[in-house]
Amino acid sequence: MEAIWLYQFRLIVIGDSTVGKSCLIRRFTEGRFAQVSDPTVGVDFFSRLVEIEPGKRIKLQIWDTAGQERFRSITRAYYRNSVGGLLLFDITNRRSFQNVHEWLEETKVHVQPYQIVFVLVGHKCDLDTQRQVTRHEAEKLAAAYGMKYIETSARDAINVEKAFTDLTRDIYELVKRGDITIQEGWEGVKSGFVPNVVHSSEEVVKSERRCLC
């Protein structure tokens, strides 16, 4: 992994248990699909670099949260320091779609005073024959909350890259426009290191190293 990146964004992935959050992230970060996976305990961490424009890389730190209710008190703690989020439901599971509303309410309470840019993700779109949620109603719901909607499949690697990079681009635009700013004590967005800026710090480090005792 390259060390040079413009910004670091923290993204959180939420949604009901078994909608496929971990599989989606693994497909994105590891490029493979895990057939079986244990339920996530608390929270897990992944990262990947995304090139949004030639030469402009963003480091994504992705927080994979447990969908299970019993870990809710842990996962809640992660909303605050996220700049973006993927809210997943399983298109073959109506219940998980109905809970989208609750998830949004929950984050709203815990993210203050910050905001999370969400994208609504209808997952497991490879299982179209078992679909219980139409694209239309999902789009309608997303629009009602000002979110984009995208359908993905970790198994068939459909739209996985797009889901993450589109979100990253949107956040990047907001950062560029100054709608989202880097703040002390908030980890959602962090500035990276640009090579030529750091020149002087090398000397600092060097002299530091000389002074040892």
Add this chain to the structure above:
Amino acid sequence: MSDKDDTETPVVTEATSLLEDGNSEPAKNSESVDQSTKPESKPEPIVSTRKRPEPKPSTDLETSEVLSVQASQAAGKETVSRDEPQTGWGYWGRWGKSLLSSASATVATVGQGISNVIEKAETSLGIPSPSEISTEDQCATGETDANENGNSSTMIGPFGVFSTISTAVQSTGKSVISGGLDALEFIGKKTMDVIAEGDPGFKRTKGLMNRNSTLSQVLREAKEKEEQWTSNEVTMDTDKKTHYGLLFDEFQGLSHLEALEMLSRESEIKVKSILSSLSGEELETLKLELEQLKEAFSLAEFCEEEEEEKKGDEDFTKEITELFSQLHVSSKPEKLARARNTAYEWIRTSLAKPSEEKGGGEKQLEGEKTEQLNKNSVEDIHAFAIRSLAELTACSIELFHKTAALVLHGRKQKVTAIERSRTLSQMTVVLCKELSSLSKEFTTCLTTAGVKEKADILNPLITAVFLEASNSASYIQDAFQLLLPVLEISLIENKTELPEA
């Protein structure tokens, strides 16, 4: 508290051992106490107990009575551990610890801590034989000379490391302790220059000296510095390979550590508020139980016997898996075992190469594997060693984090908090031992591959591997300590049958 370890003058072993015996008596722990402190077998006690210092915060809930007991315990601990010849990790771990908890440490203390280790690394390079030093232990000046020579003159053939490494690790502890700190300080200062030259980790340890902050903060700052540093390098790609902090973060070690710290902090607050809501007998009983729990956290034993190290791969996996099953949490240490086995596999193939070469040219055509292996320079080995250490440490901390989450929010289990604490304590020991033997394997690789290298190329690499291994062990031990409040709250909840939060 632990920071004083290296600065105070040695105290007679017997008196202090008795003191310790008297204090750590409670019946349940008698087994380990028996093992660990036997003043009579003084000349060659193989087993050493490493009592962990108190975790930095979290002492507030003690009664003053308890505190005084602990203080005397701590006093016993310090003196005893100083006088016992430290075997492998007891020594390493403590050294690392002294750096980590060094918020209040003087620079000199830390300097000596480092110099001890360097001395060890130097000694293991075959320069002054440890036994020579310890026989001369009354004459500090003589030693200065010996070590100074060792430090500045050229080293004996690199194979010296290979052969003397185990004895050095066993006996340097003593020679260092009895050897006069001035000498060490001198060597230390000299050698630190060497380390600082090639080792980014050193920046981190330097960071550790100055700040009073959490482990993850320290590591994060170090990582950020390294990031800044590497982003400026043209040869960034190769450079990054040896930056422990960056690698540790890449394996998500930092995130898991932060997550663990968060759970630890929350639990600590809960424990405090529960304690403050209790009174009278109820409070006393609970305090007593919490005290027992704390003991399980302070009895990490580092009884490293050399033979033990030579055990096979399956044993580590088996051992750690077994310990995990005793915890009754649903997570499994597969990732850790895999990382560990990959490292050993790499070492095995890497070591296979030189012997083949010796055996003659014919075997060299064993196929691509050998071909590729021949490219393993000392730099490659060093890079892989640092990477493996970072990965293993990150995996270990991930396990601790998951354990904490499951202890707090998992389904109810029959296992008690104290049982879990003991298992975790054992696990910490196993993990640190594993890092110890892994680092030795890597340095063996380095010395084997670096036969033709000059000492000033090889030495810093070897030292860096030992240094990072020691740091790794410290991180794991600190992460382990973060579990204490978590198990305290678990104990309280089991006891009072509070509904789970």
